[in-house]
Amino acid sequence: MIPAKENKILLVDDNLLFLNIMVQAFKKTGWECHTASSAALALDKLKVGVPDIILSDYDMPGMNGIEFRQSLMKLDEWKDIPFVFLTSLSDKETIEQGLDLQAIDFIIKDTPINVIISKLNNILLTVNKQRELSTIEVQNAAKALNIKSIPQKTPQINGYKVDFCHHSYHDIPGGDFIDLIQVNERFTYIVLGDIMGKKWMAWYFTFGYLSYIRSAVRFAALSNDFSPASILNKVNNIICLDDILQDILSSLSLLMIDTQEGIIIYSGAGDLPLLHYTAEDDKLTEVKADGLLLGMFADTFYNEEKITLNKNDQLFIFTDGMIDAADNGNIKTDYQGFKQKLAPLLANGTKFGDIKERLFDMNPDIVVDDQSIINITKTS
Numbered sequence: 001m002i003p004a005k006e007n008k009i010l011l012v013d014d015n016l017l018f019l020n021i022m023v024q025a026f027k028k029t030g031w032e033c034h035t036a037s038s039a040a041l042a043l044d045k046l047k048v049g050v051p052d053i054i055l056s057d058y059d060m061p062g063m064n065g066i067e068f069r070q071s072l073m074k075l076d077e078w079k080d081i082p083f084v085f086l087t088s089l090s091d092k093e094t095i096e097q098g099l100d101l102q103a104i105d106f107i108i109k110d111t112p113i114n115v116i117i118s119k120l121n122n123i124l125l126t127v128n129k130q131r132e133l134s135t136i137e138v139q140n141a142a143k144a145l146n147i148k149s150i151p152q153k154t155p156q157i158n159g160y161k162v163d164f165c166h167h168s169y170h171d172i173p174g175g176d177f178i179d180l181i182q183v184n185e186r187f188t189y190i191v192l193g194d195i196m197g198k199k200w201m202a203w204y205f206t207f208g209y210l211s212y213i214r215s216a217v218r219f220a221a222l223s224n225d226f227s228p229a230s231i232l233n234k235v236n237n238i239i240c241l242d243d244i245l246q247d248i249l250s251s252l253s254l255l256m257i258d259t260q261e262g263i264i265i266y267s268g269a270g271d272l273p274l275l276h277y278t279a280e281d282d283k284l285t286e287v288k289a290d291g292l293l294l295g296m297f298a299d300t301f302y303n304e305e306k307i308t309l310n311k312n313d314q315l316f317i318f319t320d321g322m323i324d325a326a327d328n329g330n331i332k333t334d335y336q337g338f339k340q341k342l343a344p345l346l347a348n349g350t351k352f353g354d355i356k357e358r359l360f361d362m363n364p365d366i367v368v369d370d371q372s373i374i375n376i377t378k379t380s
Helices: 016-028 039-048 065-073 092-100 113-145 199-222 228-241 335-347 352-359
Strands: 008-012 032-036 053-057 083-087 105-108 160-167 176-182 187-195 250-258 263-269 274-278 283-287 305-307 314-318 324-327 330-333 371-378
Touching (some): 008 016, 008 039, 016 032, 032 039, 039 053, 053 065, 053 113, 160 176, 160 352, 176 199, 176 371, 187 199, 187 314, 187 371, 199 228, 199 250, 228 250, 228 263, 250 314, 274 335, 283 335, 314 335, 352 371
Parallel strands (some): 008 032, 008 053, 053 083, 083 105
Antiparallel strands (some): 160 371, 176 187, 187 250, 250 263, 263 305, 274 283, 274 314, 314 371
């Protein structure tokens, strides 16, 4: 009957004595307990951290349990938290109303506490098993479709070496996508995007975005318009006209390597600043773009930055999964911390193969999103 230690519950009840008894019983069996004496306070608690399950009284002053559940159902980040009603009522109509709101169960208050804990533990075991099965189904679907949002190999580019690393969040295909498009011996485009959203729902839309980006790059090459900013503008306008994708936003970093001129042209749409490492003076500086997310507004202006790499200089392009981490129920974004972690590795001459291992050596419990990073090194 002892649940996994990570089981975290939010107990909501206006009876403080009963609430205290419940807390003591749950803690003895290894649960992490959070409490709220009203539905309004529970909503505030949820802003701080999301529990594995909610056990809520039905009959409370102000906002009752049904109204509390209705509030949760309106928000994507809370509606899927397993929800159980705890009540002294056994009214059939009330129970049906709660179950219509996708509550998992109703538990009568005079149920022995050890039975309540066993019920909730079994609910979580069932929910977690179903999530595992759903994950496997999505993974199998991704394999069956055989449509890749991450390349299988890197192109050979004269004077440059390109490498990348990608980890899907909880091994579920997500919204990050990478492409390396070699137009000819002179021009190669580096693509890193991140569809707004979580897990496979975002992954589904990567195919549409990648198709438009690849087409725009190829058409640009045919018309001798190799400008990344011009390509971004075309892709954005198409996205805004697409009935399926027009409400799906994405960040994008688009870089063009020109081996003849020995330069890199960069344009970005709502992406993170790149990091440019200059080997001669051992400096790591930020390269920023001002463009809005793709799909936000048509006819958006995208600027370009010209980057010149000398031998052994490097560029790093990455998504926010590299800088975000779970922190006591919140998501902490630390771009500067990531930069500070990378700088000494570069100063010590650490190769990207080893850098990848260091950067991805994170406790899985604090990872909150897909993690993707691309490295461009000037070799000659």
